[in-house]
Amino acid sequence: MSGPNTDYDPVEVTPLKPEEVEASRDAAIAAIAAAGDLDELKQVRIDHTGDRSPLALANREIGALPPQARKEAGQRIGQARGAVNKALAERQGVLEAEHEARMLVEETVDVTLPTDRRPAGARHPLTTGAELIADIFVSMGWEVAEGPVIEAEWLNFDALNLGPDHPARTMQDTFWTAPADNGIVLRTQTSPVQARTMLTRKPPIYVVCPGRVFRTDEYDATHSPMFHQVEGLAIDEGITMAHLRGTLDHFAAAMFGEGIRTRFRPSYFPFTEPSAEVDLVCFVCRGTGELDGATCRTCRGEAWIEWGGCGVVNPRVLTACGVDPERYTGFAFGMGIDRTLMVRHGIADLRALFEGDVRFTSAFGTEI
């Protein structure tokens, strides 16, 4: 730095000449604009705004000016530096954005690569199917009742009005535990849970009972010694067949879709009177029996699908289970969960449910 300018002549101080300042400013701005990346810009910053840059040097010369000249020179230099700094900041922003964009492009991966380091698990459709059914009823205020699979003969048969001579009580149909006269069977139906509920609770009773049951059927595409049922029982004052129809209509619609109706046909079950078979209108062809000009494969052209059995609880059952048949009436229904799933999901072979092949179970995911 030079000493105080005693010999004042503004024209003599070259760096402060307006054209010099403007030239420095323009050179800086041009250099900034020319900087191709952040590193170049860093150098430009040093060259044009650093201590040894023309504008910095000029700024230092201001102090040497006589007071009356300082203001004008200060303003000029200040404006030039401001313009340079603004250009720098702008260029910095642009270059940073460009850099970031380039980096993100460079970091691109193939998102279609597999990510199945640990294969997914799945719950069994029989489990989730039973839960779906339970939820439909729980949402109506019903509860889910349970009972043991190895059951008292009296609860599985007698209490349900299946007398000692009922054909179902033979070794041909029922698994008996040894010795065969010990009064204990593998339950052939979930109905003993209904009996247990009536025996241990006071009406009103609204329960569904999903569970495993056993019959001595040969194991083939449509039969299994073990299968699953869900039964429902409503015991209350004034319960009628109309309530049974309403409940099953709601169940059918919730399970198979809005508009899926039921049909009742007279039938025979010892624990209900009147008794009915309940059919569903085929949810695939919606009761036309045809699909795309061919016979509907789901209902085999019959328009209806057999779904289960139901009826008004026989007063004898109420009596055996301690419910006053003069005061209360009830209805009961039951259907196969396995069969319901086979129909709903087009499962051709029942054995697929019991083989434990992960390819089968995994296919269901969270569908149910």
Added chain:
Amino acid sequence: MKAAASWIKEYVDLPADVTTERLTERLTDLGLKLEAIERAGDAITGPLVVGRVLTQEKEPQKNGKVINWCTVDVGAANGSGEPQGIVCGAHNFGPGDLVVVVLPGAVLPGDFAISARKTYGHLSAGMICSATELGLGEDPFGSGEDGIIVLPEGLAEPGESAFGLLGLDEEVIEFEINPDRAYALSLRGIAREAALAFDAPFRDPALRDLPSKAPAGHPVEIDDPEGCPVFVARTVTGFDPTAPTPGWMAQRLVQSGMRPISLAVDVTNYVMLELGRPIHGYDLDKLQGTVRVRRATEGEKLRTLDGTDRVLSSEDLVVTDDSGIIGLGGVMGGETTEMSATTTRVLIESAHWDARSMFRTGKRHKISSEAGKRNERGVDPTICEAAADRVVELLTTYGGATAEPGVTVVGQAPARAPITMSYDLPAKVMGADVPADVTLAHLEAVGCDLVKEDTVVLATPAPWRPDLNDPFDLVEEVARIVGYNEVPSVLPTPPAGRGLTRAQRLRRRVGRTLAGAGCVEVVSFPFIGEATFDALGLDADDPLRRTVHLANPMSAEEPSFTTTLLPGLIKAAARNLGRGASGVALFETGAVAFPSEHGPAPIYGVEARPSDAELETLFAALPHQPNHLGAVLAGERERSGWWGGGRPVAWADAVELVRRLAAELSVDVELTNTERAPWHPGRCAQVSVAGQVIGHAGELHPKVCQAFGLPARAAAVEIDLDALIAAAPATVRGPELSSFPVAKEDVALIVDADVPAAQVEAALREGAGELLESIRLFDVYTGEQVGEGHKSLAFALRFRAPDRTLTDEETSSARDAAVAAAADRLGATQR
């Protein structure tokens, strides 16, 4: 039950516009469910006519075969009236026989087009037909081996259409009959329902003019009127055992699924189908003296007409004569009095039997027959005479027999008690508007005799309806006629429910947790046998071998209800790996069973609820059946891929599942090393909750893997799920979180190699005191630096205070206290 539509219509005048479809629709609504409508002739078009064989020349062929060159008179059916020349390879007919001829231009089942063609040196213009070629399951006229249908003489004239004669224009309806509607196992019953369906006039085939009983027939005595309330006997003589069964009868039998055998047998079967009442015929020449009905004495023997020697029970009803037992009443006749090809004198038995006895005898001797099916479900006891008379009529008409004048009628049909029902019961049960007059009309329509009182009706059911016994039975009758589908659909309004129980909710959560951990759920059969226990390596006295045995298992190899879920899981895992899976993780929840000390389970009456004490006895007699949770992992646990290598299943994967479940249910489980089959003795964790052992987890024993074909190092878990869920806290207190800075300290401790890490951690935790926020073991080292028989365990400790930033002094003093506790208790030294 199968019946031709035309046969049904013989007893009911249906409106002309009622199609078979409409008829079956209505009958289905009434409870006789349509199974199928068969139309045998649907697959045949074109001329199918009756022909008479005029000439038949046998012509041996070079290939050793003999063909018949026939001329057949087909009347005017061929347009010319000239005999038709036909080559036929079958031999069971001859000149003069009436046969069925299909003419050129016709199409037989299987799109088999018939044309005149040159064969064996003749122009064969058509075909002489067999039952098979026409798609008939059974030849209605029982022709010979080669199957050519030979029509009975006089049935038709040459040239007439054969469709009707063969029943090819018939619609045969198959019904599914519920066990309570035994009356519908007869044309009489089905026609009655058809009449009901269309409010059409019904002609009861059992209403007959019966001959006077005045001269008694063959002597009959009933010793057990409860078992056999009615016994009617008729006699015919001069029966021609060679007389053929008329074609129409044979045809109806075939349509109903019965095989024509001989006229005498066919007549009894026909009457059974027509009236629903089984009939038995005895060869009267083989019968000795009075026919008697009694119960058998235990151990008595009888050879039934199927040639089986049977040892009888004192519950069996038998028919005897002077020679001894000649039949199992109502179930099957004996061999000694069986009708044969030489029988000319027939004793006809039309008896009513106690249904329960019939059921028990049929079950005891494993005899199931069309007669037994009807007798054990209930037959109209009032038509014994009518049925016998109908048999007599048919045997005299078609078998040349003469009816003896005597009619034996012993006993009488039991009287029916009226059922009392209030008029409004049907409406109350159905939830529909059913006025009293509708109820009464419908009860009358199903044959009830009614006595009307102020608020109740006394209804005596018809004798053919043994299934109607109480008011709700009558409601069903009213309901099915009103129409089940006329009942409105109304949702009931239950009181507010409590939702799922806690155990139900937690079981769902357990399943989701395991699925989230990559396990797939399976459902296995719970049957097991000794071989499987052996393969699991269980000791001879292992409690798991104490099973609930089945009296009639599916397989002798698996005669028990299982005590462990592992075999089903292991087998499913092996199956998946065998089908190409590289790794498998399976789980199952389900009941296992352990025998009860108390038993047997009593059978109580049903007239009233058993007492609480009785119920307790009943429940206690049942096996203990806890829900278990099992899991088996084998093969790859993590796959290899672009990220690097995979990882095989290890013991830790099984233990991790337990820890994850415990965390999910907020249960503190304690793990300790133990030895338990079928696990690896050095790699089995015993899982306890509050000091109670609830299961095990770890690596399976190498021998078990080998026995079941699993890869080495497979791992498994089995725990008592009910016990785990019971240990879950009802509510969890929300933790208070400090936001002051954490202080971290790592310590490495050297301990004896057999000191469990869990004990070291517990000691550190206790020694560190309240400031310790968490502790985690992050390294295990064994090797030279820690010396033989030792290991180094490195723990990361995190300290934090709820109300301040901890000073260095506080932190290090807490750490030192932790280390001191480990040193004190387990001899740990800081590394």
